[in-house]
Amino acid sequence: MRILRGLLLISAALAVPASAQQPTFSNAVTGFIKINAPVVALTNARVVDGTGAPAKEGQTLILRGGNIAEMGDSSRVKAPEGTTTIDLTGKTVIPGLVMVHEHLYYPTGPGVYGQLGGSFVRLYLAGGVTTMRTGGNVNGFMDLKLKELIDRGEAAGPSIDATAPYLNGPNSFQQMRDMKDADEARKHVTYWADMGATSFKAYMQISRAQLRAAVKEAHKRRLKVTGHLCSVTYAEAAEIGIDNLEHGFLASTDFVTDKQPDVCPGQQTGQRTIAALDPAAEPFKALVKKLIDRKVALTSTLTVFETFTPGRPMPPGLDVLLPQLKQQFEQNYQRTSQNQQSIYATLFPKALALERAFARAGGMLLAGTDPTGGGGVVPGYSNQRQLELLVEEGFTPLEAIRIGTLNGATFLGRDARVGSIAAGKQADLVVIDGDPSRTIADVRRVETVFKQGVGFDPAKLIASVSGKVGLW
Ligand SMILES: [Zn+2]
Numbered sequence: 292m293r294i295l296r297g298l299l300l301i302s303a304a305l306a307v308p309a310s311a312q313q314p315t316f317s318n319a320v321t322g323f324i325k326i327n328a329p330v331v332a333l334t335n336a337r338v339v340d341g342t343g344a345p346a347k348e349g350q351t352l353i354l355r356g357g358n359i360a361e362m363g364d365s366s367r368v369k370a371p372e373g374t375t376t377i378d379l380t381g382k383t384v385i386p387g388l389v390m391v392h393e394h395l396y397y398p399t400g401p402g403v404y405g406q407l408g409g410s411f412v413r414l415y416l417a418g419g420v421t422t423m424r425t426g427g428n429v430n431g432f433m434d435l436k437l438k439e440l441i442d443r444g445e446a447a448g449p450s451i452d453a454t455a456p457y458l459n460g461p462n463s464f465q466q467m468r469d470m471k472d473a474d475e476a477r478k479h480v481t482y483w484a485d486m487g488a489t490s491f492k493a494y495m496q497i498s499r500a501q502l503r504a505a506v507k508e509a510h511k512r513r514l515k516v517t518g519h520l521c522s523v524t525y526a527e528a529a530e531i532g533i534d535n536l537e538h539g540f541l542a543s544t545d546f547v548t549d550k551q552p553d554v555c556p557g558q559q560t561g562q563r564t565i566a567a568l569d570p571a572a573e574p575f576k577a578l579v580k581k582l583i584d585r586k587v588a589l590t591s592t593l594t595v596f597e598t599f600t601p602g603r604p605m606p607p608g609l610d611v612l613l614p615q616l617k618q619q620f621e622q623n624y625q626r627t628s629q630n631q632q633s634i635y636a637t638l639f640p641k642a643l644a645l646e647r648a649f650a651r652a653g654g655m656l657l658a659g660t661d662p663t664g665g666g667g668v669v670p671g672y673s674n675q676r677q678l679e680l681l682v683e684e685g686f687t688p689l690e691a692i693r694i695g696t697l698n699g700a701t702f703l704g705r706d707a708r709v710g711s712i713a714a715g716k717q718a719d720l721v722v723i724d725g726d727p728s729r730t731i732a733d734v735r736r737v738e739t740v741f742k743q744g745v746g747f748d749p750a751k752l753i754a755s756v757s758g759k760v761g762l763w
Contacts, residue, residue, distance in 0.1 A: 313357050313743050314444030323413070323447045323755070325739065326377070326746030330355045332370030333720075336379035338362070339728050341386035341696035341711035343689050346728040352384065354718040357743035362714045383726050383733070385692055387421025387449075387719030387742065389699030389710050390674050391517075392537055392592045392659020395437065396429050398666050399616065399761060402465050408433045409763045410756035411662070411670045412441060412448025414611065417752035418671025419721035419734070421742045422700065422709050424452035426517060426537060426590070426659055427492040429466035431456065435487045447752060449742070452490050452703055455483030458505050459494035460522065460553075467494065473504035480508040492537075493518035498553040499527055506532045515702075517590070520544070521555035526578060529585040535657070535702065536582070537590045540565055540645040541638065545578055559634070566638045570648040579652050588655040588702050591646050591694070593639075593680040594673040595661040600635040601628050607735070608672025611753060613761030620666040627665075643684040650686075650694075657702055658695040669760070671753075675734045678727075688731040718744035 316324065331354040338350040351368040353361040361368055370376050393415065395408030408430060415423060425434045438451035458476055461469040470476055480491060491509050493502050493516060502516075502523055509516050510532065517535035520528055524545040525536055536542070546564035547556050568575050582589065597603045598620075605624060609617050627633065650656040658681065660673035674695070681691035700710025708717045720741040725733030739746045 313745065314442065316444040320444055320447045323747050323751050324745055325748040325751075326375065326741075328375040330371060330374045331744065331746070332374045332376040333384060333722070334370065334376060334378050335365050337383040337726060337728070338712055339383055339385045339689065339692055340713065341693055343693040345689065346383070346726070350384075352712075352718075352720075354741070354744040357718060357745075359712065359714050359716055359718050362712070379722060381724075382738065383723045383728065384712065385419075385721050385723060385727060385734075386696040386710055386712050387721055387740065388419045388674050388695050389422040389697075389703065389705070390420055390659050390677070390695060391424040391452075391535070391657045391699050391702065392426035392590050392661045393420070393423040393670065394425055394427060394662050395434055397616075397662050397761070398664065404429050404466055404663070405761060406430045406433050407760060407763065408437045409446075410611075410760045412437055412446060412451075413752040413756055414608075414669065414671035414760070415449050415674070416447055416671070416740055416742065416747055417737070417749035418674045419737050419740055420449045420671065420674050421719040421740065422450045422452070422703070422705060424490055424699075424703060425454045426661070427494070427519070428454045428456045429464075432486070438487070447747060450709075453488055454490045454492050455479070455486075455488035457492055457494045458497055458501065460496035460498050460501060462494070462496045470497070470501055473498075473500040476501040476505040477508045480505050484509070484512050484514060488514075490514055491516045493520065493523075493528075493533070495519060495521035495542075495555050495558070497522055499523050499531065502528060502533065503531045521558060521561060522553050524550065526581055529581050529587045532585075533587060535588045535590060537659070538592050538596075538661070539589060539642050540568075540649075541596065541642050543578070546574060562634060562638055565645070566634055566641055568641065568645065570644050575645070575648070576652075579649050579654060582649070583652060583654050586655070588657050589646065589649055590657045590659045591677070591681065591684075592659050592661040593642065593684070594668050594677045595664045596635065596639055596642060597676075597680065598624070598664055598667040599627060599633070600639040601630055601633050602636075606667045606669065606673065607676055608669030609667065611669060611757045611760045613759060616666060616761040623665040624667065647685045655698060655702065656694050657699050672735075678734050679731050682731045688728050691731060692727065
């Protein structure tokens, strides 16, 4: 990055006083910052604004007070005297990613999910994620506390929509409560909303009565509920008023013929029916219509399913993992690649076709990564991979970027401030060395991530956790 004038590579000692909207950063955070000035001009940039509109060449953006104060052709918009100016010739600015199925935990051992929020929030930011919803919580207070620490400038990471611990019925997960009845679902929502949770996630063994009670209580507080379902069908959840469904259609049990109410027939049983589903046939089209009529958004999490599918490339980012976790995933990868019987050989391409059909019919498709499964979904890297997979699914790069930015922000009710690039909006921007509007893989080439106008250094964020992701 060439800095033409007003050279201001700020270190901890030289930190410029924060503007009204920005927190005062702790020393630990200032070490990750490479640009922090009262006014920053990004000149000669290619802008992909996140709305799906074509890229605009030769743009200048003036960042002031955490916002995009002005934007337009570089011939017209001039940087005020003494401004920190960064020439982005040949480079692209996209909105900070807004992804909605993120987690601050990772599978570390049999049935155990390690609380890795400390490293994950840095990796998410390094990958270009400036806003995210955690889509389920097995950390207790960690999601809520990290959200606060980041907001206060004491940790580097995206702005977090923090989810409460999962809403679930009797289950065999070690880190998940067995809710007994609908009244407990209501109490769970009340307690965690009071503690600061801003969204909720229903899980595979919840009953319709529990889901109904949770949705009612959350909606009273204008909070949203999503679900990775199994015991409750997508159609039932839509009628109950759920706001969002996770994992595309791969968690749908709507097409299991002998499905018992409130009973999860097993994820695989549901997935066998999905693998056999015809996207053009009436039963699927009726479900899509119901979801759209009820304004239920759908989250695509192709990154986690890719790790289950034979013949797919090794996922990016494994080098940041603790060596044992890296090795553990590599063994899983070998096992997956040798599994000739894997249902994912047909299910993964079907997942793409069904999601695409939903979006093309007018449904609201969101993006997330889900760093769970058998490992290998590494925050930040996986968010970039998710955009690549949306292009493989059949979206244009501009559409994929919109799904991973403005759609997420719109669902979260934050689109007035973030999710797209326009004068007046918050300066959450990713500077990319390349042109992702043509070659989506260029999203991996992140040079700087601006959050509220402050430019973070992805290399430093990654270096600070590299080889240790798995410990904290
Ligand atoms: Zn998940």
